[in-house]
Amino acid sequence: MPTKIHPTKALLISTTVDLLGTKLPGEIAVDEILEASGISKGSLYHHFEDLGELLEAAQVEIYAAWVDRSVEALVGMIAKVKTREDIVTGLKLVTRFTQDKKYSHTRFQRARAIAAAEHNPRFKKRLAEEQTRLTDALIDLINEARNKGLYAKDFDAHAGAVLVQAYTLGMIVDDFVVNQMDPEAWYDLIDKVVDKVFLV
Template sequence: MAAAEVSARDTILAIAVEMIDADGEAALRMADIAERAGVAVALISHHFGSREGLVSEAQLFRFRRQPFLDAARIEAAVMAIDDLESFRGLLHELTRDVVGLQRSVLRMERVTEIAATHGRPELRGKLMDANREVTDSIQHAVALAQRVGFVRRDLDARALALFVQAYAMGFVLADLDPNRPDDEALATVIDAVTAGLYAS
């Protein structure tokens, strides 16, 4: 694929992601995307096959987005710090970011991305692949923290990666609770639950 074609494809995908972020999947119209991207609808069909194909790719991009950033942040920090207390401080900060109400939109996005696979077996298969990639990246960060002696080595790195994702995404239930505790109360519970994960 020529560089110009890759660029056009990326532009189309970025616009589709932006439109879904703003107004949901139902608002996505091929003609609107073509107009904003300055391309013909036929080019969108060439790259994505159909509206369904474009929606699938956009939903997969949205699904991967934040977890990859979080995993990269942990990896970079583990490589930059050399003591357990600094690592604890990093996770203290990250926990407060993850449980914060400012992430509620991202959590709900992930729920809608998973829901979008209902009745779409091909998209479900692709989402399973994307989820594996996300879990791989978090597992890699956990394994690195285990190698340098910050996290207990007797715990399965992939199980930890899945646990971290489960609690982070599970806070969508707190977002829907009219009596939601404040962010610090939620983060303090996570601190208590995860205290046993650190190497001694």
């Protein structure tokens, strides 16, 4: 059974998540969080070692929310498919959902979190737990599709799970350039990769 988070701690995290929607982690001050949440400084430092730990917790929360959305979309799709045509249609929808331009901000948030974790063992451990949860869910979904006779068995499921995430997050390299690619051309390329590599 999951451990229930203390309401004060939860409020501090959700307040910080809201602030991270419009600000970078380094732009957020303790007093700003306290004012927005109505929580005292003493309570904040009772639940968190320092501001850095609170910012890490909020970034993990954002990362976890993306994991939840991604897994939910894929689980729902795999549960319904019965034929190759079904899974082709479902995967096209998932590709367009996860890689839409409107999620550019989310990709930047994820990239910032990953970069910040590189030299921070505490943050790296927590972020890795969420990352592993997503990778494991994708491995399970690949195996489920294989059990339904829809996915090829000539590639490693773990490698396949990482590849899917690599091209999803990889969209970020086009998010900030002036001469951006045609999204439909990108979707078409991914559809071809899925068809030739993943499907039978």
